[in-house]
Amino acid sequence: MTGPSDSMPSHPVPPDSRYDNQRWLRLWRDQQQSSFHQLAVNPLLSRFWQKLGLKRSHRVLVPLCGKSLDMLWLAEQGHEVVGIELSPIAVEAFFKERDLQAKKQRIGNFVRWRAKTISIWCGDFFALSSKQIGRIDAVFDRAALTALPPESRHAYVSKLMDLTEQGAPILLFTIEDIESDGGRESRSVDRELDDLCQGNYSVQLLHSEVIPQAEDQHRLVSHSKVYRLLRKSFTL
Ligand SMILES: C[S@@+](CC[C@H](N)C(=O)[O-])C[C@H]1O[C@@H](n2cnc3c(N)ncnc32)[C@H](O)[C@@H]1O
Secondary structure (H helix, E strand, O other), rough: OOOOOOOOOOOOOOOOOOHHHHHHHHHHHOOOHHHHHOOOOOOHHHHHHHOOOOOOOOEEOOOOOOOOOOOHHHHHHHOOOEEEOOOOHHHHHHHHHHOOEEEEEEOOOOEEEEEEEEEEEEEOOOHHHHHHOOOOOOEEEEOHHOOOOOOHHHHHHHHHHOOOOOOOEEEEEEEEEEEEEOHHHOOOOOHHHHHHHHHOOEEEEEEEOOOOOOOOOOOOEEEEEEEEEEEEEOOO
16 A cells, blocks of 8 residues: 555545445354354453553554454453444344443444443444544454455555544454465565555564464465554654
């Protein structure tokens, strides 16, 4: 991603994502979320979250949150958590499965569910405005950027910039398939990510580990990576 220029809109609109949205809604309806939903808090979250150097009072955005338990962990750290999720089934399940009594409120095209210090906006991430959700000091992204089709990712990063405070850092978890004989790639920043962030964020790879898997017929090895993204001109 290059920086905004005269020839390029600074906030690109995502390509028509209706098909993709329908696919996610169907996936939740058919109870097929086990391919990505984790039954426990992600251990890399507690290991790397402090690298963002946040205060308890900082508000954290969790885009495309599903019913992730990571939101509970973030709330336990003292943060107010703001999730965004398309599927009402996922949002309802998040609160029900924790026995949290959530208050529901329709706001524009969204329904906001709120219990204690966690609120989840149910609707399309790309339709949300910073005026609606208020100040956001940091972002936790696990399988959000990478859940989107490549043609929507540029718009996703732009939207994150719209929704967050100037210096808000991002902790990003990805899974990357890497040629098994290309060890160098496993210790470097993914090219597409570098491209998406260029001019706006400096990207630091904090961690990379091989995900154990069965016999690999395609010479591809999956790596779980943790990145810290810092808005340019802001350093920790
Ligand atoms: C791969 S899952 C990851 C969920 C969560 N981050 C986790 O770690 O379990 C992607 C989630 O994004 C949601 N989603 C996809 N497109 C969306 C959009 N445009 N707006 C809001 N949520 C969306 C899907 O319904 C799904 O729950």
